[in-house]
Amino acid sequence: MLKRDTRVQIFIVEGGKYVLLKHHDIKKNLYFWGVPGGGRENGETDEEAAIREAYEETGLKIKLLPIKIEGVPQIKNSMYKRVVTFLAYSIDGKAQVGIEPEPELKQYYELVDMKWKDFYDDTGLDDITYNDINPFRHIIDSNKFIKRKEFVVCKMEDNIKRYLLDYDEKKLEFGFIHKENSVVLKYKDSEALGFFLSENEGNLYKRDIIYIVLDENEKLNEECTGKWFKYEELDKIKLEKVCKKILEKLNKKT
Template structure:
């Protein structure tokens, strides 16, 4: 299994909703929801990695806003830290994408995608909830960014 230092992920906003991806964990035989994202590749910035991962997993081209948050990863099997951006779609249709890294396919698969209301905490892991709470704080002071 490929372990990377940094997971980049994006809270993709559209009006009062954001995208969640449903994953199937092969080893644990269970499903979980997470933000679009993945490992930053060698030579790319965190921003470039986040934009690439979103396109691969959702089919969307996005624009990143000037906020990002960093937290220590709760599950250290894949990443040491997580960097979360806020963005919005500029082109494309939402669809379940893929993970092009073959070695990751033996661990999990993307199986569904949905728009989740910004204040609905159902399906959220502790680490995703932490990120969404930070986004809510930003939006409270910058309401114009999702209008």
């Protein structure tokens, strides 16, 4: 049997979901879901291998968080001696089914589908993926991550959507409002967009994003600071990456 030293695998998280790939075991004609990953190549670090495998199998360029779990394969008679699992978020690219890039495995496996799975949903989850993800759930929910709510505040004026953004003088960029007393506390039209992970200056963040659409009778608190922008004006300012990604998705929905 083919033997490899290390398998790397990655939980790529976005909007409170993570990527699962559907694999086809060609010889057994079996299908199963698993996270992106594969064998580390000669000369690669674990981190380099994870970034490469994520891109080859999902089309996503990722940022690895400084959290990884090392262990041994859960499958008996595995070709790997060691398994390293990472937590990451996407920074660029469009999620799509990639290829099984390892030539020696192409005759055994192929990737046939992709889905985003709710991070805390165990429905239909196999034991292997559950055992891999559960430690990360505990880590994210621990005090290792700073938890905060951020608000995508939108209003309609003359049939044009405008978004309220706050300016971070330290980063010199615009982003979402994240002080709860800065927006209306009671709002009629809201939607939870899930959580996003990020890292900044050594701090890890779990950011729950809430989309608020103000009607003509709703007003912001007087304490609220920020500036209103039309979507077309956002190209003219420096915009925080997660903020930019979410606004692009919201604009495509309209």
